[in-house]
Amino acid sequence: MSTAFKPYPFEARQYDAHLPELVDGRETARHAVTIVGGGPVGLAIALGLAKHGVRSVLIEADESVCYGSRAICISRRSLEIIERLGALDGFLAKGLPWTGGRSFYRHDEVLHFTMPQDENQKLPPMVNLAQYHIEQFLLDAAERHAGLIEIRWRTRVTAVQHDAHGATLTLATPAGEYEARTDWLVAADGGRSLVRDALGLKLAGTSYEGRYVIVDILLDSARPTERLAYFDPASNPGSTVLVHKQPDNVWRIDYQLRDGEDADEAVKPENVMPRVQSLLDMMGETAPWSPIWITIYKANALTLERYRHGRALFAGDAAHLVPIFGVRGANSGIDDADNLAWKLAWVAQGRADERLLDSYSDERVFAAHENLSYGTKSTEFMAPPSFAFELMRNAVLSLALKHPGVRSLINPRQTSAIAYTASPLNAVSDTLASGPAPGAVLPECPLSIVDSGSKNKGYLTDLVGPRLTAFYFSADGSVPPAVEALEAAFAARDVPFALVPLAQHEPADVARRCGWDHTGRLFPMYGATAGTLYLVRPDGHVLGRWQGNDGMLAQRALDAVDHALHA
């Protein structure tokens, strides 16, 4: 143990501020979309818009990606989104994949949980990497779209005027101050969102009293990547401790403060170091270590009532704050970005009525309430808000070793994709024996992707892109004329669309890229027979699904899209 702090094993590129072309202190160009905040959510929105060919300007107050590890767990659903944004490689190369975790009560292991993982999955259920890595990989991808994404570093929003046609931002930089006008304003500027304050909006919900000290340390250890939770450990009696592994020998340790402990005292290195040392002693970690970063955390469960306010849209922590337990913060923000990007792109391009953006709010406010409900349950267990929660937690932990039936109460309820079951976009659909209903995401399944002259191993989600996708299930990959006519009908509506046949048997003659269910698992997983059609949104959620007569399938698909984009 050494009290000398070490830096994170990461060096961020530094960027300068630049002024655009100005006349009388006002930028000459008016922008279609301006995003405030260059964190994971802002970058993901800019990338999503770029995938749809929409240009955006991204305003970032700092001169580089963030300092500190911050959000460290990225879920399978987020990785799916990041793959569509063209940034997956870095996440898989750097991130540490993991599938489960263990919880201990005093000396006993009382829970070993695993996240959903089977032979159908393309991506791990979770990878750990520091937020500076997350931002760096998204930034690298954004820089490959330099014509569509303009990042303005060291630029701070100081005022916002918002009207029916857009917003005017007052921006301050070391190079000077200016005004910029935009048709659409996206606030992804974090928990202390300036845009939210400027529009007079407030988060509502619950703030918890229980406090955790968060410490990152540098430690060389071969211990596997998993979530470790210690309740009332010998090293730190009466407390709860969480341990996560990050890349490059960085370890995250969170421990709960006792009631009445002074927060300012608790984060002093001389008080943190002995607690970390006794934890490492208990874990049997003997290598030398150094602290990197110490902070304090209090759980919040807060959200805005709506995420669309006229021409302003809120995403990520600017829209909602969810407790860290269950890792739903950055992950829910990335899902916000994925939901917003295609809708805002199509509205900005005139392909959809602006009311489509109300469904962004409806769906993601619903998701936030789901996330808050799970996050609240995790928080009530990890930081009991009353004597009763603490008493019952002691009962659960002390019974769990012998009584497996109570162990689910210890499970951290890790983040998972949320189905928009009540979305106004969901089309009236047919009931199938299994598979995702409208509003749900696609369950993953391996298949062979057959194109003219090639056949490659792939996955169903590889076939989703920045467009609507119609998956037509058939015996041999052939498509009836009425369904094929969807291509012309969507082209006439200027709606990006792909028709992808999914074949039960190896297709002999392919007219277009299609999937072949070589494992025989896809059709039953989707409750599909020959003549089933799934219509899938650009964010991978099902819009509608039907089974039956060709002409009827095509009509219902067209009606579903007309309703979603123009109703």
Added chain:
Amino acid sequence: MTDSELDRVYTRLCKTMTELGEANAPLFLARFALLAMEQIGNAQASLDLIDAAREGMAMPQ
């Protein structure tokens, strides 16, 4: 009972007890135990549960 049903019941129990206050908690839990025994309706099952709950708890010093 599914995991999420157990979650719901557990949270309701915690919140009810929080409302009643710490001083009332033993009586509340005693009443709940009595009602649970009546509902179980089987003497041996209830005796086994008493032993299981007792197990591992220390005697007062």
